[in-house]
Amino acid sequence: MYRGIMEQEKLPVVPPGCSTDDPETIKEFLTKARAALIAVGIVRDSVLANGKDSGKLSGRIIDSDMHDVGRFLNRLLGLPPDIQNRLFELFTSILDVLVHNARIEGTFDSGIVDMKANSVELLTTPKTVHVDQMSGASTMLFTFTLDRGITWESASSMLEGKRRDGLGSASDGFYESKREWLGRRHFILAFESTASGLFKTVRPAVGESIREMSLSELKTKYRKLSSLEKARTGWEDEYEVSSKQCMHGRKCKLGEYCTVGRRIQEVNVVGGLILPIWGTIEKALSKQARQSHKRIRVIRIETTTDNQRIVGLSIPNAAVETVLQDLAWVQEIDD
Numbered sequence: 001m002y003r004g005i006m007e008q009e010k011l012p013v014v015p016p017g018c019s020t021d022d023p024e025t026i027k028e029f030l031t032k033a034r035a036a037l038i039a040v041g042i043v044r045d046s047v048l049a050n051g052k053d054s055g056k057l058s059g060r061i062i063d064s065d066m067h068d069v070g071r072f073l074n075r076l077l078g079l080p081p082d083i084q085n086r087l088f089e090l091f092t093s094i095l096d097v098l099v100h101n102a103r104i105e106g107t108f109d110s111g112i113v114d115m116k117a118n119s120v121e122l123l124t125t126p127k128t129v130h131v132d133q134m135s136g137a138s139t140m141l142f143t144f145t146l147d148r149g150i151t152w153e154s155a156s157s158m159l160e161g162k163r164r165d166g167l168g169s170a171s172d173g174f175y176e177s178k179r180e181w182l183g184r185r186h187f188i189l190a191f192e193s194t195a196s197g198l199f200k201t202v203r204p205a206v207g208e209s210i211r212e213m214s215l216s217e218l219k220t221k222y223r224k225l226s227s228l229e230k231a232r233t234g235w236e237d238e239y240e241v242s243s244k245q246c247m248h249g250r251k252c253k254l255g256e257y258c259t260v261g262r263r264i265q266e267v268n269v270v271g272g273l274i275l276p277i278w279g280t281i282e283k284a285l286s287k288q289a290r291q292s293h294k295r296i297r298v299i300r301i302e303t304t305t306d307n308q309r310i311v312g313l314s315i316p317n318a319a320v321e322t323v324l325q326d327l328a329w330v331q332e333i334d335d
């Protein structure tokens with residue numbers, strides 16, 4: 001995005017409020033965007049060009065700023081609402097295109113979290129949590145339900161499919177963990193991936209793991225099950241238990257908010273106009289108990305039935321209440 005604004009590269013999307021039929025609108029937007037980035041110190045050492053490009057501002061962006069989403073969003077806050085919102089909109093639409101392409105090419109960079117699950121649905125109609133008085137644009141809270149689980153039926157047909165295609169290896173199959181976790185053993189399906197020697201693992205509660213396992217790790221931690229019936233019972237039981245409970249069991253410190261190893265979970269995303277409530281979100285996150293919840297995460301999520309796509313900030317479940325309360329308070333002061 002920065003490179004596009006600095007006209008070092010072509011932007012992958014048409015900037016908000018601009019039209020390809022009217023190149024002037026784009027030029028005007030880029031000029032404003034550059035001035036804004038200079039004003040907040042993201043573009044440094046700016047110089048005003050003479051001659052052919054007379055009046056055109058240029059400068060440089062240091063490498064660490066180039067990849068720092070948090071800093072970009074923070075600096076945006078210092079800008080007037082109009083350019084602030086347009087820059088943010090540009091940012092999210094570029095993000096959406098990049099993630100989409102990366103997914104097709106299978107080279108997804110982890111900077112932005114792409115929420116994926118077997119089933120992703122909107123739990124309720126999106127809630128308007130803030131309306132900007134200047135632009136009339138609103139901030140929405142989307143609550144999704146994700147089911148990451150794999151049923152016994154689909155797990156067994158995955159395995160059968162491999163065998164039918166002649167791609168199976170002798171170590172493919174269902175495994176049981178040698179160790180117990182809070183009184184339970186865990187069940188997995190493992191099969192050799194295309195990178196030979198490494199195994200893909202699929203779990204009843206969370207589906208396929210990103211990380212692949214070596215055969216020796218698999219054999220150290222798990223025991224292969226020869227009885228399909230035993231695998232089925234274990235798998236189905238774990239599928240059921242994990243539906244609403246995290247892997248730490250009932251005594252988990254985070255209680256109902258913990259989603260580690262939980263099959264069905266709620267994901268809250270703030271989308272639409274998010275900059276006016278940025279400060280509120282940052283404050284609520286800073287109070288979170290878990291370190292990973294303190295960091296602002298930009299996520300992209302797509303519903304599985306009607307392919308609605310949202311790019312926004314993820315709000316940990318434990319922080320939703322606080323955010324909503326603080327926002328109501330912000331609104332009262334505005335009135």
Ligand SMILES: [Zn+2]
Pocket residue numbers: 246247248249252253254255258259260
């Ligand atoms: Zn837990």
